[in-house]
Amino acid sequence: MAVERSLELSVPSRVEYIAVVRLVVSSLATARRALADDRIDDLKLAVSEACTNAIEANMEAGEDAPVVVSCWEAPERFEVCVADSGQGFDPDDLPQHPPVTDPERLNFERGLGIPLIRSLVDDVRFESGAEGTAVWMTLFGGPDYGDETSEIVRVVIAEQE
Amino acid sequence: MAVERSLELSVPSRVEYIAVVRLVVSSLATARRALADDRIDDLKLAVSEACTNAIEANMEAGEDAPVVVSCWEAPERFEVCVADSGQGFDPDDLPQHPPVTDPERLNFERGLGIPLIRSLVDDVRFESGAEGTAVWMTLFGGPDYGDETSEIVRVVIAEQE
Amino acid sequence: MELGLQVDDSRSPYTVLSVKGEVDVYSAPRLREKLVELVSEGHRQIVADLEGVDFLDSTGLGVLVGGLKRLRSHEGDLTLVCTQPRILKVFEITGLTTVFKISGSVDEATAS
């Protein structure tokens, strides 16, 4: 395989470490790849969302395990994998975001993370099972990003009542 | 032990990765500790020197192994460990920096790394053996740094011919 | 790395909340608390100045949506000030540009 691991970072499952992960991923992407700044911002946000989910998954599983972030490089792409030791999930069977009726719940508005990841990176793969989840996010050299906003727009329209 | 590992970063044994290590260590130290900026600069330089040596040690040993940098925190201190899989060395038996006579050799002037590390951090421990070396560098809260420049000054005086 | 939150109530009836730094799952709770506090103190026309925000994640979006709902339920409103492309983009791809009033400056947002 032409993809080579360039770096592995393992952080405690605590939200205050996500900023360090963002910094590492964006500085590595900046230093090592000919990626436009706005693509690096996309990757930074996607990785951040994946880390938020990974930390939550470890905490829910009562796992003291770290979140492990690895960066992989090939001539034509840059990949980041965010792995946890949580209980796994089915990314194709997420709740369908029903219109929210209880106003209190809005302060904890959720469910935008995975749609955002899908929109921001060129490719995303979920490897999820009982031992944990690995989210693989790929950026190719090009400046385009996908137009998969439909799911998000739907959520927001539901939000608008 | 009250010291808790906060983060572990493993990078390929290639010099272009040292910048990322510096960034991680300084951003973590900035975010997590009440350390003065100049102390963080000290730590950054010490860790950078240790990484330079670790990469060189892995390369000399023909090891494809990564350099593993871990950060450890306790209420009163911040520790960074830089570990390699090289052939080890005796930090108390380093060459005595004889005056340099061949001018060409000066372009590759060496031997300032470990004296710098000793000067910059509050405490340094070397754990070295046939399976590799771990350099532990500790910063305490205080703003002082040691005055162990004598060895370096000696080198430089030798340099001046 | 701490979130900067500064309140300016010199532009009555508007209250300007300037947000500085990275808004993520770690820092967003402080933003939520501040919004809740302002609403409970009676502020109704809040302008959140996001020009100093370097990063905004889905938790941050959720907090802003929550603030908007809370204000609207009190006959108030939440206007955002944002011109940075990388922050605007997050609102755009989530469709939230159609939910929030987004202004180009605090002056514009507070021009009655």
Added chain:
Amino acid sequence: MELGLQVDDSRSPYTVLSVKGEVDVYSAPRLREKLVELVSEGHRQIVADLEGVDFLDSTGLGVLVGGLKRLRSHEGDLTLVCTQPRILKVFEITGLTTVFKISGSVDEATAS
């Protein structure tokens, strides 16, 4: 992350080499090559402006010492421009402040 190296030879007899970025074991070879190149082109009074340097490690120090020796062996000299405390400190703790002429500005360094 690339080292910035810019040559200004408008201040004869001085040649000003402005260095920008991080000088470490990765980037220092480029600085060494540039110094060697300048000397071999006949430049003899080199002023290395380190005001844009964010980080300097022992390899960088070694390259500067090497440049100084090379120039002195050609009856030349290497002057440094540096006022940043964090960079000056590295010269101080290694005793190299006694080896180099260190100026507060390029103007000062090139005032014949």
